[in-house]
Amino acid sequence: MADSSKDTGVDTRCVHGARHLFEPLTGAVSVPIYQCATFRHGGLGESTGFDYTRVINPTRLALEETVAALERGKYALAFATGMGAISAMIKLFVPAKEEAVHVIVSEDLYGGTYRLFNEYYANFGFEFSWVDTSVPEKVGAAVRSNTKALFVETPSNPMMKVTDIQKCAHLIHGHGGVLIVDNTFLTPCFQNPLDLGADFVIHSGTKYLAGHNDTLAGFIVHSNDLCEDRLRNIQKSEGATLSPFDAWLTLRGIKTLALRMEKHRTNGKLVAEALRGHPKVEKVFYTGFPDHPQYALSSAQTRGHSGLLSFYVKDKKDAERVLKNVSLVLFAESLGGVESLITYPLVQTHSAIPEAMRRASGVNDRLLRVSVGIENPQDIIADICQALG
Numbered sequence: 001m002a003d004s005s006k007d008t009g010v011d012t013r014c015v016h017g018a019r020h021l022f023e024p025l026t027g028a029v030s031v032p033i034y035q036c037a038t039f040r041h042g043g044l045g046e047s048t049g050f051d052y053t054r055v056i057n058p059t060r061l062a063l064e065e066t067v068a069a070l071e072r073g074k075y076a077l078a079f080a081t082g083m084g085a086i087s088a089m090i091k092l093f094v095p096a097k098e099e100a101v102h103v104i105v106s107e108d109l110y111g112g113t114y115r116l117f118n119e120y121y122a123n124f125g126f127e128f129s130w131v132d133t134s135v136p137e138k139v140g141a142a143v144r145s146n147t148k149a150l151f152v153e154t155p156s157n158p159m160m161k162v163t164d165i166q167k168c169a170h171l172i173h174g175h176g177g178v179l180i181v182d183n184t185f186l187t188p189c190f191q192n193p194l195d196l197g198a199d200f201v202i203h204s205g206t207k208y209l210a211g212h213n214d215t216l217a218g219f220i221v222h223s224n225d226l227c228e229d230r231l232r233n234i235q236k237s238e239g240a241t242l243s244p245f246d247a248w249l250t251l252r253g254i255k256t257l258a259l260r261m262e263k264h265r266t267n268g269k270l271v272a273e274a275l276r277g278h279p280k281v282e283k284v285f286y287t288g289f290p291d292h293p294q295y296a297l298s299s300a301q302t303r304g305h306s307g308l309l310s311f312y313v314k315d316k317k318d319a320e321r322v323l324k325n326v327s328l329v330l331f332a333e334s335l336g337g338v339e340s341l342i343t344y345p346l347v348q349t350h351s352a353i354p355e356a357m358r359r360a361s362g363v364n365d366r367l368l369r370v371s372v373g374i375e376n377p378q379d380i381i382a383d384i385c386q387a388l389g
Protein backbone atom coordinates (compact mmCIF):
# COMPACT_ATOMS: atom_id res chain seq x y z
CA MET A 1 0.00 0.00 0.00
CA ALA A 2 1.20 3.50 -0.75
CA ASP A 3 2.64 5.32 2.24
CA SER A 4 1.09 8.77 2.50
CA SER A 5 2.67 9.70 5.83
CA LYS A 6 6.01 11.04 4.63
CA ASP A 7 6.37 14.67 3.64
CA THR A 8 2.70 15.20 3.03
CA GLY A 9 0.60 18.01 4.43
CA VAL A 10 -1.43 17.43 7.55
CA ASP A 11 -4.62 17.89 5.48
CA THR A 12 -3.51 15.05 3.18
CA ARG A 13 -2.74 12.83 6.18
CA CYS A 14 -6.21 13.58 7.60
CA VAL A 15 -7.80 12.23 4.43
CA HIS A 16 -5.49 9.34 3.61
CA GLY A 17 -4.08 8.35 6.98
CA ALA A 18 -0.66 6.79 7.36
CA ARG A 19 -1.20 4.80 4.20
CA HIS A 20 -4.09 4.98 1.79
CA LEU A 21 -7.06 3.80 3.74
CA PHE A 22 -8.84 1.86 1.00
CA GLU A 23 -9.60 -1.80 1.51
CA PRO A 24 -7.41 -3.88 -0.88
CA LEU A 25 -9.79 -6.81 -1.46
CA THR A 26 -12.62 -4.76 -2.99
CA GLY A 27 -11.08 -1.29 -3.34
CA ALA A 28 -13.70 0.20 -0.96
CA VAL A 29 -12.43 3.69 -0.17
CA SER A 30 -13.60 3.59 3.44
CA VAL A 31 -11.90 1.23 5.91
CA PRO A 32 -14.48 -1.43 6.79
CA ILE A 33 -15.81 -1.69 10.33
CA TYR A 34 -14.34 -5.03 11.37
CA GLN A 35 -17.11 -5.67 13.87
CA CYS A 36 -15.79 -8.93 15.22
CA ALA A 37 -14.40 -10.06 18.56
CA THR A 38 -12.06 -12.79 17.37
CA PHE A 39 -10.12 -13.96 14.30
CA ARG A 40 -9.73 -17.48 12.94
CA HIS A 41 -6.30 -19.12 12.77
CA GLY A 42 -5.48 -21.51 9.92
CA GLY A 43 -3.53 -23.80 12.26
CA LEU A 44 -1.18 -23.73 15.20
CA GLY A 45 1.39 -20.98 14.69
CA GLU A 46 -0.53 -19.55 11.72
CA SER A 47 -2.06 -16.07 12.09
CA THR A 48 -3.20 -13.16 9.95
CA GLY A 49 -1.65 -10.90 12.60
CA PHE A 50 -5.05 -10.42 14.21
CA ASP A 51 -6.28 -12.58 17.06
CA TYR A 52 -8.65 -10.84 19.48
CA THR A 53 -10.18 -7.36 19.21
CA ARG A 54 -9.26 -6.21 22.73
CA VAL A 55 -5.64 -6.62 21.61
CA ILE A 56 -5.77 -5.66 17.93
CA ASN A 57 -8.47 -4.88 15.35
CA PRO A 58 -7.99 -3.79 11.71
CA THR A 59 -10.30 -0.75 11.95
CA ARG A 60 -8.67 0.43 15.16
CA LEU A 61 -5.21 -0.24 13.72
CA ALA A 62 -5.96 1.98 10.69
CA LEU A 63 -7.03 4.73 13.08
CA GLU A 64 -3.97 4.31 15.31
CA GLU A 65 -1.67 4.54 12.29
CA THR A 66 -3.53 7.64 11.10
CA VAL A 67 -3.26 9.42 14.46
CA ALA A 68 0.44 8.50 14.75
CA ALA A 69 1.04 9.99 11.28
CA LEU A 70 -0.86 13.16 12.20
CA GLU A 71 1.13 13.70 15.40
CA ARG A 72 4.36 12.66 13.66
CA GLY A 73 4.93 9.88 16.19
CA LYS A 74 5.92 6.27 15.62
CA TYR A 75 3.06 4.79 17.63
CA ALA A 76 -0.49 5.65 18.63
CA LEU A 77 -2.73 3.66 20.95
CA ALA A 78 -6.50 4.16 20.82
CA PHE A 79 -8.60 3.98 23.98
CA ALA A 80 -12.32 4.07 24.67
CA THR A 81 -12.05 7.62 26.08
CA GLY A 82 -9.51 10.34 26.72
CA MET A 83 -9.54 9.42 30.40
CA GLY A 84 -8.72 5.81 29.47
CA ALA A 85 -5.66 7.11 27.61
CA ILE A 86 -4.55 9.34 30.50
CA SER A 87 -4.98 6.51 33.00
CA ALA A 88 -2.86 4.13 30.89
CA MET A 89 -0.27 6.87 30.47
CA ILE A 90 0.13 7.38 34.21
CA LYS A 91 0.28 3.61 34.83
CA LEU A 92 3.53 3.60 32.91
CA PHE A 93 5.07 5.18 36.02
CA VAL A 94 3.55 2.91 38.66
CA PRO A 95 5.99 3.08 41.58
CA ALA A 96 8.10 0.17 42.70
CA LYS A 97 7.38 -0.89 46.30
CA GLU A 98 7.45 1.94 48.85
CA GLU A 99 9.01 4.35 46.42
CA ALA A 100 6.74 7.30 45.64
CA VAL A 101 6.66 8.68 42.12
CA HIS A 102 6.26 12.43 41.70
CA VAL A 103 4.45 13.99 38.74
CA ILE A 104 4.17 17.75 38.07
CA VAL A 105 0.84 18.73 36.52
CA SER A 106 -0.59 21.97 35.05
CA GLU A 107 -2.89 23.40 37.72
CA ASP A 108 -5.32 24.78 35.16
CA LEU A 109 -6.49 21.63 33.34
CA TYR A 110 -9.51 19.42 32.69
CA GLY A 111 -11.15 18.62 36.05
CA GLY A 112 -11.48 14.91 35.18
CA THR A 113 -7.69 14.64 34.96
CA TYR A 114 -7.39 16.29 38.36
CA ARG A 115 -9.92 13.83 39.81
CA LEU A 116 -8.17 10.80 38.31
CA PHE A 117 -4.78 11.85 39.67
CA ASN A 118 -5.80 13.23 43.03
CA GLU A 119 -8.61 10.88 44.03
CA TYR A 120 -7.22 7.64 42.56
CA TYR A 121 -3.54 7.56 41.66
CA ALA A 122 -2.62 9.52 44.80
CA ASN A 123 -3.69 6.39 46.71
CA PHE A 124 -1.26 4.21 44.80
CA GLY A 125 2.10 5.76 45.59
CA PHE A 126 1.88 8.81 43.34
CA GLU A 127 2.57 12.38 44.48
CA PHE A 128 1.28 15.25 42.37
CA SER A 129 2.31 18.92 42.37
CA TRP A 130 -0.12 21.34 40.75
CA VAL A 131 1.84 24.13 39.12
CA ASP A 132 1.27 27.06 36.77
CA THR A 133 3.30 25.46 33.97
CA SER A 134 3.08 28.63 31.89
CA VAL A 135 5.89 29.89 34.16
CA PRO A 136 8.91 27.59 33.55
CA GLU A 137 10.61 28.79 36.77
CA LYS A 138 7.68 27.39 38.77
CA VAL A 139 8.08 24.03 37.02
CA GLY A 140 11.80 24.04 37.83
CA ALA A 141 11.09 24.84 41.48
CA ALA A 142 8.62 21.93 41.75
CA VAL A 143 11.08 19.26 40.57
CA ARG A 144 12.05 16.67 43.22
CA SER A 145 14.51 13.79 43.18
CA ASN A 146 11.64 11.37 42.43
CA THR A 147 9.99 13.45 39.67
CA LYS A 148 9.32 11.18 36.71
CA ALA A 149 6.96 13.21 34.54
CA LEU A 150 5.56 16.63 33.72
CA PHE A 151 1.96 16.61 32.44
CA VAL A 152 0.73 19.78 30.73
CA GLU A 153 -2.31 21.05 28.91
CA THR A 154 -1.50 23.92 26.59
CA PRO A 155 -3.39 26.10 26.10
CA SER A 156 -4.73 25.51 29.58
CA ASN A 157 -8.31 24.71 30.36
CA PRO A 158 -10.24 26.99 30.78
CA MET A 159 -7.93 30.02 31.30
CA MET A 160 -6.01 29.65 28.01
CA LYS A 161 -2.51 30.05 29.45
CA VAL A 162 0.26 28.83 27.18
CA THR A 163 3.08 26.55 28.32
CA ASP A 164 6.43 26.64 26.52
CA ILE A 165 6.73 23.03 25.34
CA GLN A 166 10.37 23.27 24.24
CA LYS A 167 11.51 24.85 27.50
CA CYS A 168 9.57 22.38 29.62
CA ALA A 169 10.91 19.41 27.62
CA HIS A 170 14.45 20.65 28.11
CA LEU A 171 13.87 21.24 31.80
CA ILE A 172 12.27 17.88 32.63
CA HIS A 173 14.72 15.91 30.47
CA GLY A 174 17.53 17.55 32.45
CA HIS A 175 16.11 15.84 35.53
CA GLY A 176 15.59 12.47 33.83
CA GLY A 177 11.81 12.86 33.50
CA VAL A 178 9.46 12.89 30.53
CA LEU A 179 7.06 15.49 29.15
CA ILE A 180 3.44 14.54 28.43
CA VAL A 181 1.31 17.09 26.53
CA ASP A 182 -2.48 16.92 26.28
CA ASN A 183 -2.94 18.30 22.75
CA THR A 184 -6.74 18.03 22.70
CA PHE A 185 -7.33 21.80 22.36
CA LEU A 186 -5.12 22.39 19.32
CA THR A 187 -4.96 19.03 17.49
CA PRO A 188 -2.06 18.02 15.24
CA CYS A 189 -3.30 20.56 12.68
CA PHE A 190 -2.12 23.42 14.90
CA GLN A 191 0.47 21.96 17.29
CA ASN A 192 2.88 18.98 17.20
CA PRO A 193 4.30 18.57 20.73
CA LEU A 194 6.56 15.64 19.74
CA ASP A 195 8.37 17.91 17.26
CA LEU A 196 8.90 20.39 20.10
CA GLY A 197 10.55 17.80 22.35
CA ALA A 198 7.59 16.25 24.20
CA ASP A 199 7.77 12.49 24.79
CA PHE A 200 4.07 11.64 24.80
CA VAL A 201 0.96 13.27 23.40
CA ILE A 202 -2.52 12.70 24.81
CA HIS A 203 -5.80 13.33 23.01
CA SER A 204 -9.37 13.22 24.00
CA GLY A 205 -10.38 12.05 20.51
CA THR A 206 -13.95 12.78 21.63
CA LYS A 207 -13.28 16.45 20.83
CA TYR A 208 -11.85 17.90 17.61
CA LEU A 209 -10.47 14.64 16.18
CA ALA A 210 -13.81 12.84 16.00
CA GLY A 211 -15.43 16.27 15.82
CA HIS A 212 -19.16 15.53 15.72
CA ASN A 213 -20.15 15.07 19.38
CA ASP A 214 -21.18 11.52 18.55
CA THR A 215 -18.44 9.32 19.95
CA LEU A 216 -15.80 9.09 22.68
CA ALA A 217 -12.16 8.19 22.05
CA GLY A 218 -8.71 8.72 23.52
CA PHE A 219 -5.10 8.43 22.29
CA ILE A 220 -1.51 8.20 23.43
CA VAL A 221 1.03 9.04 20.71
CA HIS A 222 4.79 8.57 21.10
CA SER A 223 7.97 7.21 19.48
CA ASN A 224 9.56 5.18 22.29
CA ASP A 225 10.10 1.50 21.40
CA LEU A 226 10.53 0.36 25.02
CA CYS A 227 7.44 2.19 26.26
CA GLU A 228 5.36 0.91 23.34
CA ASP A 229 5.54 -2.68 24.63
CA ARG A 230 4.64 -1.61 28.15
CA LEU A 231 1.80 0.66 27.03
CA ARG A 232 0.37 -2.08 24.78
CA ASN A 233 0.54 -4.44 27.72
CA ILE A 234 -1.38 -1.98 29.94
CA GLN A 235 -3.91 -1.43 27.15
CA LYS A 236 -4.62 -5.08 26.52
CA SER A 237 -4.57 -6.04 30.20
CA GLU A 238 -7.01 -3.33 31.24
CA GLY A 239 -9.13 -3.56 28.11
CA ALA A 240 -10.24 0.09 27.74
CA THR A 241 -9.71 -0.17 23.97
CA LEU A 242 -11.75 1.68 21.35
CA SER A 243 -14.53 -0.35 19.70
CA PRO A 244 -14.38 -0.97 15.92
CA PHE A 245 -17.44 1.21 15.27
CA ASP A 246 -16.13 4.12 17.37
CA ALA A 247 -12.74 3.72 15.66
CA TRP A 248 -14.47 4.01 12.29
CA LEU A 249 -16.47 7.09 13.38
CA THR A 250 -13.25 8.72 14.57
CA LEU A 251 -11.46 7.87 11.31
CA ARG A 252 -14.34 9.40 9.37
CA GLY A 253 -14.26 12.51 11.55
CA ILE A 254 -10.52 12.93 11.04
CA LYS A 255 -10.93 13.04 7.24
CA THR A 256 -12.37 16.58 7.61
CA LEU A 257 -10.28 17.64 10.62
CA ALA A 258 -8.05 20.12 8.74
CA LEU A 259 -11.06 21.73 7.07
CA ARG A 260 -12.99 21.95 10.33
CA MET A 261 -10.04 23.41 12.24
CA GLU A 262 -9.77 26.27 9.75
CA LYS A 263 -13.43 27.10 10.28
CA HIS A 264 -13.16 26.74 14.09
CA ARG A 265 -10.18 29.08 13.92
CA THR A 266 -11.86 31.83 11.88
CA ASN A 267 -15.15 31.53 13.76
CA GLY A 268 -13.34 31.52 17.13
CA LYS A 269 -11.60 34.79 16.30
CA LEU A 270 -14.82 36.51 15.23
CA VAL A 271 -16.70 35.36 18.34
CA ALA A 272 -13.81 36.37 20.63
CA GLU A 273 -13.71 39.85 19.09
CA ALA A 274 -17.48 40.30 19.33
CA LEU A 275 -17.52 39.24 22.98
CA ARG A 276 -14.63 41.54 23.80
CA GLY A 277 -16.70 44.49 22.60
CA HIS A 278 -19.84 43.51 24.54
CA PRO A 279 -20.77 45.82 27.45
CA LYS A 280 -21.69 42.90 29.74
CA VAL A 281 -18.41 41.06 29.20
CA GLU A 282 -15.53 41.89 31.53
CA LYS A 283 -12.71 39.92 29.93
CA VAL A 284 -12.17 37.40 27.14
CA PHE A 285 -9.46 34.72 27.37
CA TYR A 286 -8.41 33.84 23.83
CA THR A 287 -4.92 32.89 22.64
CA GLY A 288 -5.47 34.58 19.26
CA PHE A 289 -5.57 38.13 20.65
CA PRO A 290 -2.27 39.90 19.95
CA ASP A 291 -2.42 41.27 23.52
CA HIS A 292 -2.75 37.78 25.05
CA PRO A 293 0.23 37.65 27.48
CA GLN A 294 1.78 34.71 25.62
CA TYR A 295 0.76 35.56 22.07
CA ALA A 296 4.38 35.47 20.84
CA LEU A 297 5.03 32.05 22.38
CA SER A 298 1.73 30.75 21.12
CA SER A 299 2.48 31.99 17.59
CA ALA A 300 5.94 30.41 17.71
CA GLN A 301 4.88 26.92 18.81
CA THR A 302 1.49 26.61 17.08
CA ARG A 303 0.04 27.14 13.64
CA GLY A 304 -3.34 28.47 14.71
CA HIS A 305 -5.85 29.04 17.47
CA SER A 306 -8.76 26.70 17.86
CA GLY A 307 -12.37 27.63 18.52
CA LEU A 308 -11.92 27.71 22.27
CA LEU A 309 -12.29 30.79 24.43
CA SER A 310 -13.49 31.69 27.90
CA PHE A 311 -14.96 34.91 29.22
CA TYR A 312 -16.00 36.61 32.44
CA VAL A 313 -19.34 38.34 32.48
CA LYS A 314 -19.52 41.33 34.84
CA ASP A 315 -22.38 39.88 36.88
CA LYS A 316 -23.00 36.27 37.95
CA LYS A 317 -26.68 36.69 36.98
CA ASP A 318 -25.58 37.26 33.39
CA ALA A 319 -23.81 33.89 33.36
CA GLU A 320 -27.05 32.20 34.44
CA ARG A 321 -29.03 34.24 31.90
CA VAL A 322 -26.75 33.17 29.04
CA LEU A 323 -26.97 29.48 29.96
CA LYS A 324 -30.77 29.70 30.17
CA ASN A 325 -31.30 31.71 26.99
CA VAL A 326 -28.86 30.39 24.40
CA SER A 327 -30.74 28.54 21.67
CA LEU A 328 -28.42 27.89 18.71
CA VAL A 329 -25.41 27.49 21.00
CA LEU A 330 -25.99 24.47 23.22
CA PHE A 331 -25.43 24.51 26.99
CA ALA A 332 -23.53 21.22 27.17
CA GLU A 333 -20.28 19.86 28.53
CA SER A 334 -17.70 19.13 25.85
CA LEU A 335 -15.77 20.88 23.10
CA GLY A 336 -14.37 20.50 19.63
CA GLY A 337 -17.50 19.37 17.80
CA VAL A 338 -19.24 21.01 14.85
CA GLU A 339 -21.94 22.40 17.16
CA SER A 340 -21.09 25.47 19.27
CA LEU A 341 -21.26 24.58 22.96
CA ILE A 342 -21.20 26.76 26.04
CA THR A 343 -19.98 25.34 29.34
CA TYR A 344 -20.01 26.56 32.94
CA PRO A 345 -16.63 25.23 34.18
CA LEU A 346 -17.46 25.90 37.86
CA VAL A 347 -20.17 23.24 37.98
CA GLN A 348 -19.29 21.14 34.94
CA THR A 349 -15.76 20.44 33.66
CA HIS A 350 -13.99 21.73 36.80
CA SER A 351 -16.33 20.70 39.61
CA ALA A 352 -13.82 18.09 40.86
CA ILE A 353 -11.17 20.76 41.53
CA PRO A 354 -11.14 22.11 45.11
CA GLU A 355 -12.58 25.59 45.49
CA ALA A 356 -9.37 27.25 46.64
CA MET A 357 -7.44 25.88 43.67
CA ARG A 358 -10.25 26.81 41.28
CA ARG A 359 -10.37 30.34 42.65
CA ALA A 360 -6.59 30.72 42.42
CA SER A 361 -6.64 29.73 38.76
CA GLY A 362 -9.57 32.08 38.00
CA VAL A 363 -12.50 29.66 37.62
CA ASN A 364 -15.37 31.52 39.29
CA ASP A 365 -19.14 31.87 38.96
CA ARG A 366 -18.77 34.50 36.23
CA LEU A 367 -16.67 32.36 33.90
CA LEU A 368 -18.11 30.74 30.78
CA ARG A 369 -16.25 28.66 28.19
CA VAL A 370 -17.31 28.53 24.56
CA SER A 371 -16.33 25.90 22.04
CA VAL A 372 -17.08 27.77 18.83
CA GLY A 373 -18.48 25.41 16.21
CA ILE A 374 -18.62 25.66 12.43
CA GLU A 375 -22.00 27.37 12.04
CA ASN A 376 -22.32 30.81 10.46
CA PRO A 377 -20.28 33.05 12.82
CA GLN A 378 -22.87 35.85 12.77
CA ASP A 379 -25.53 33.40 13.94
CA ILE A 380 -23.31 32.27 16.84
CA ILE A 381 -22.56 35.87 17.84
CA ALA A 382 -26.21 36.92 17.56
CA ASP A 383 -27.29 34.01 19.75
CA ILE A 384 -24.79 34.70 22.54
CA CYS A 385 -25.58 38.44 22.42
CA GLN A 386 -29.36 37.87 22.63
CA ALA A 387 -28.74 35.46 25.51
CA LEU A 388 -26.69 38.11 27.32
CA GLY A 389 -29.73 40.36 27.02
Ligand SMILES: Cc1ncc(COP(=O)(O)O)c(C=O)c1O
Nearest residue numbers: 081082083110184204206216217
Ligand atom coordinates in the same frame (compact mmCIF):
# COMPACT_ATOMS: atom_id res chain seq x y z
C1 LIG B 1 -8.30 18.54 27.57
C2 LIG B 1 -9.05 17.27 27.89
N1 LIG B 1 -8.34 16.13 28.06
C3 LIG B 1 -8.97 14.96 28.35
C4 LIG B 1 -10.35 14.89 28.49
C5 LIG B 1 -11.02 13.58 28.78
O1 LIG B 1 -11.53 13.04 27.59
P1 LIG B 1 -12.80 12.07 27.51
O2 LIG B 1 -14.00 12.86 27.91
O3 LIG B 1 -12.79 11.62 26.10
O4 LIG B 1 -12.56 10.95 28.46
C6 LIG B 1 -11.10 16.05 28.30
C7 LIG B 1 -12.58 16.01 28.44
O5 LIG B 1 -13.26 17.00 28.41
C8 LIG B 1 -10.44 17.27 28.01
O6 LIG B 1 -11.12 18.42 27.84
